Amino acid sequence: MESVIELNQVNKSFNGFQLKDLSISVKKGFITGFIGGNGVGKSTTIKLIMNLLQPDSGTVSLFGLNYKTHEKEIKQRIGFVFDGNIFYENSTLVDMKQMISPAYNNWDDSIFDQYVDMFELPLKKKIKTFSKGMMMKASLTFALSHHAELIIMDEPTSGLDPIFRRELLDILHNLMQDGEKTIFFSTHITTDLDRIADYITFIHNGQHQFTKAYYKIEENYAIVKGETNLLDRDTEQEFLGIRKTNYGFEALTSNRQRTENIFGDTVVIEKPTLEDIMLYTKKGKESYAKSYS
Numbered sequence: 317m318e319s320v321i322e323l324n325q326v327n328k329s330f331n332g333f334q335l336k337d338l339s340i341s342v343k344k345g346f347i348t349g350f351i352g353g354n355g356v357g358k359s360t361t362i363k364l365i366m367n368l369l370q371p372d373s374g375t376v377s378l379f380g381l382n383y384k385t386h387e388k389e390i391k392q393r394i395g396f397v398f399d400g401n402i403f404y405e406n407s408t409l410v411d412m413k414q415m416i417s418p419a420y421n422n423w424d425d426s427i428f429d430q431y432v433d434m435f436e437l438p439l440k441k442k443i444k445t446f447s448k449g450m451m452m453k454a455s456l457t458f459a460l461s462h463h464a465e466l467i468i469m470d471e472p473t474s475g476l477d478p479i480f481r482r483e484l485l486d487i488l489h490n491l492m493q494d495g496e497k498t499i500f501f502s503t504h505i506t507t508d509l510d511r512i513a514d515y516i517t518f519i520h521n522g523q524h525q526f527t528k529a530y531y532k533i534e535e536n537y538a539i540v541k542g543e544t545n546l547l548d549r550d551t552e553q554e555f556l557g558i559r560k561t562n563y564g565f566e567a568l569t570s571n572r573q574r575t576e577n578i579f580g581d582t583v584v585i586e587k588p589t590l591e592d593i594m595l596y597t598k599k600g601k602e603s604y605a606k607s608y609s
């Protein structure tokens with residue numbers, strides 16, 4: 317399957333933080349949700365993808381091209397939305413359009429007008445008077461007005477009310493109908509992904525944990541609940557993370573079938589959320605290490 321974003325063995329260090337050997341491939345024609353806890357490197361990864369940061373080592377390519385030789389062409393084909401103000405505060409949307417639109421060969425005024433209407437954005441009000449939601453809508457309007465093939469968004473739904481979040485997810489879903497577009501976006505609100513994501517890319521502590529089709533995660537991962545006496549050194553190996561309470565244990569497996577074979581009906585098996593997967597990945601190995609050290 318064709319990839320539009322390829323990170324290959326990318327390393328990037330800051331004081332006290334490192335992205336380590338990050339290899340990520342984002343498939344064309346799908347929505348990939350990019351998840352991970354606070355400070356694990358999502359924004360840094362997105363900045364590397366946008367060439368706003370350069371890797372210490374490794375390669376970043378988009379549409380099979382690299383920034384050294386094809387920066388202009390790559391940027392033409394991307395619509396970028398991020399959680400922050402990219403506009404000049406004393407400008408209006410009309411001013412910003414005059415500045416931004418000439419940079420794009422495929423700029424389309426009719427799409428711009430369509431989103432301005434749909435989002436009820438004031439064209440002549442200073443941007444500094446915009447609310448967070450209006451700012452996000454404006455940012456999205458610019459990102460969608462030049463027929464970008466790839467939409468990259470850093471936390472687009474954070475701080476938005478549930479109604480606009482739902483609207484935004486519907487817009488993203490509709491954009492995908494022609495099969496030519498690709499969306500890659502980071503989010504903390506993992507329930508947003510239930511509605512639209514085809515793939516999930518998960519990073520933790522600067523390292524890629526997995527990129528999987530959402531339906532595969534639902535098939536393979538499970539929360540397992542049972543009595544603590546079922547656990548021993550061998551059975552604990554089955555789990556990515558375990559939480560023990562006074563009433564028993566709760567654990568995450570990435571191989572539901574094998575867990576069912578081992579434990580049979582002595583345990584209860586439930587569908588996990590993406591939050592469960594993030595939580596157990598973060599806590600799991602720590603609690604495992606503690607219980608046998």
Ligand SMILES: Nc1ncnc2c1ncn2[C@@H]1O[C@H](COP(=O)(O)OP(=O)(O)OP(=O)(O)O)[C@@H](O)[C@H]1O
Pocket residue numbers: 330331332333352353354355356357358359360361
């Ligand atoms: N320019 C920089 N200089 C130094 N450290 C940085 C820089 N940018 C990011 N970091 C550090 O790198 C780490 C990862 O930050 P990053 O913003 O990529 O995380 P994140 O996963 O997007 O987090 P969040 O979800 O909280 O926004 C953090 O510890 C951050 O302080």
